[in-house]
Amino acid sequence: MAYASALQCLSDPTRRQVFERLRAGPQSVGALAHGLPVSRPAVSQHLKALKDAGLVLQRAEGARRVYYIDPQGLAELRRWLDRFWTDALTAFKNEVDATHGTRSKP
Amino acid sequence: MAYASALQCLSDPTRRQVFERLRAGPQSVGALAHGLPVSRPAVSQHLKALKDAGLVLQRAEGARRVYYIDPQGLAELRRWLDRFWTDALTAFKNEVDATHGTRSKP
């Protein structure tokens, strides 16, 4: 259940901002910090959290570290949400049928 | 951007547990609290948060309040994630093409 850490990561607005900036493509830490309302170490910590959650990957490019989105992390989150979605919909439909058509508690 | 509050809601493990219990179908507050490792008021507060985030709905059934999942909240979260997913994939593919095939910076 890695979606738990992913959800917790994406709950923080600043961290989500970092993640969304990565959506356009790979970026270095400094480039990410430039334009965000927090310091560079803060961005670094957010990136570590995102990496631990399996949402981003990293490659060294000289002295700078370039981060980019890990599709697998997003995929797992999507699977969880999709499963949840279908389950909730069937439960919803069942409830409508039970309440509407016949008696709900025989 | 209501997905923000939805994400923050689902980040807490206990609150997510409450939400997942609702996946099977509508339930009252007491029924939800029974079996969870927290007190009933705690569950009540979680339900309020989920309701404010647009993830659950409520109906009065005599003295008891029955909560159930709001498909719309899930739908919005799904839309956000899907959009993110496609964007990230195209960026990923573009990067692979640029790094692999031709020059990345003309």
Add this chain to the structure above:
DNA sequence: CACTAGCGTAAGCCATTGCTTACGGTAAGT
């Protein structure tokens, strides 16, 4: 009209956490 069941809300406490400053360590440039 009491009395109970079922919830929501308020106040308070404690843990978590996000941010900053400060420091250390590696890579590139001169």
Add this chain to the structure above:
DNA sequence: ACTTACCGTAAGCAATGGCTTACGCTAGTG
């Protein structure tokens, strides 16, 4: 080799947030 750029980590702090106990209110029941 010295300096600069770039980054991760540690420590410390202030704020957020989840849980509990206590209280008040409404809906049924005798």
